[in-house]
Amino acid sequence: MVEAPAPHPVDVSDDGAVRTITVQRPDKLNALNGATLQALAEAFGDAAADPAVRVVVLTGAGPKAFVAGADIAEMNTLSAVQGRDFSLLGQALMRRIERMPKPVIARVNGFALGGGLELAMACHLRIAADSAKVGQPEINLGLIPGFGGSQRLLRLCGRTATLELCLLGTPIDAARALALGIVNEVVPAAELDARVQALARQLAQSAPLALRGLLDAVHVGGECSLEAGLEYESAQFGLLFATEDMREGTSAFLQRRPPAFQNR
Numbered sequence: 001m002v003e004a005p006a007p008h009p010v011d012v013s014d015d016g017a018v019r020t021i022t023v024q025r026p027d028k029l030n031a032l033n034g035a036t037l038q039a040l041a042e043a044f045g046d047a048a049a050d051p052a053v054r055v056v057v058l059t060g061a062g063p064k065a066f067v068a069g070a071d072i073a074e075m076n077t078l079s080a081v082q083g084r085d086f087s088l089l090g091q092a093l094m095r096r097i098e099r100m101p102k103p104v105i106a107r108v109n110g111f112a113l114g115g116g117l118e119l120a121m122a123c124h125l126r127i128a129a130d131s132a133k134v135g136q137p138e139i140n141l142g143l144i145p146g147f148g149g150s151q152r153l154l155r156l157c158g159r160t161a162t163l164e165l166c167l168l169g170t171p172i173d174a175a176r177a178l179a180l181g182i183v184n185e186v187v188p189a190a191e192l193d194a195r196v197q198a199l200a201r202q203l204a205q206s207a208p209l210a211l212r213g214l215l216d217a218v219h220v221g222g223e224c225s226l227e228a229g230l231e232y233e234s235a236q237f238g239l240l241f242a243t244e245d246m247r248e249g250t251s252a253f254l255q256r257r258p259p260a261f262q263n264r
Helices: 034-049 080-098 115-122 149-168 174-180 189-204 208-221 226-242 244-254
Strands: 010-015 018-023 055-060 065-067 104-108 111-113 125-129 133-135 185-187
Touching: 010 034, 018 034, 018 189, 034 080, 055 065, 055 115, 055 189, 065 104, 065 115, 080 115, 104 115, 104 189, 111 115, 115 133, 115 149, 125 174, 125 189, 133 174, 149 174, 174 185, 185 189, 208 226, 208 244, 226 244
Parallel strands: 018 055, 055 104, 065 111, 104 125, 111 133, 125 185
Antiparallel strands: 010 018
């Protein structure tokens, strides 16, 4: 008997200029295996290259999990060299998301643990349901975060909270994640879709080149001195004066009408 091929681990759908990328492994709580990491990398590459896409929403299938972590069954079989390669594969995906030239919103609809929290932290905005749980429980497996968790947590919420979450491995609720700055906003689970859609629509109507310049400026500024960051910001600011969108935005303001940005 020939086994049916495994379903594709990632679903992609469009609603106007908003692309939704969904990790589609609900039976595994959307755990990240090698094939899923590769499929996500391809999906984000396609979204970055598609001029019709202005915003990306990342989420997980089913009501229980955003992404509950890396696939432990797969990790259990890896050698030391394979484990390092798996980490590098995950880190490359997180960097691709982090450096996306378009805003990426994480719709955290449930558990975001281990690789799931690392995936969410690579996104530019994180909106969580009040029922969500986040954490870095790798210590309980005899491991440490491998997809950038120790580094992005440190930059988001500081040394004290990072050490607590990674040393103890205990998940925290959405309210505490908000207080620590790990997520941007917490809403009732029933309102999560509406809130994420509203933010995505707002961003989709913004000037795409300005959004890209802002994402670049914040990313570069977070990795260099203040002086270098200010210089980069000024360069990006000046470049935007060469765009038709800047003329449209300022003209619309002076004429008291909504702007119509064209990504040029």
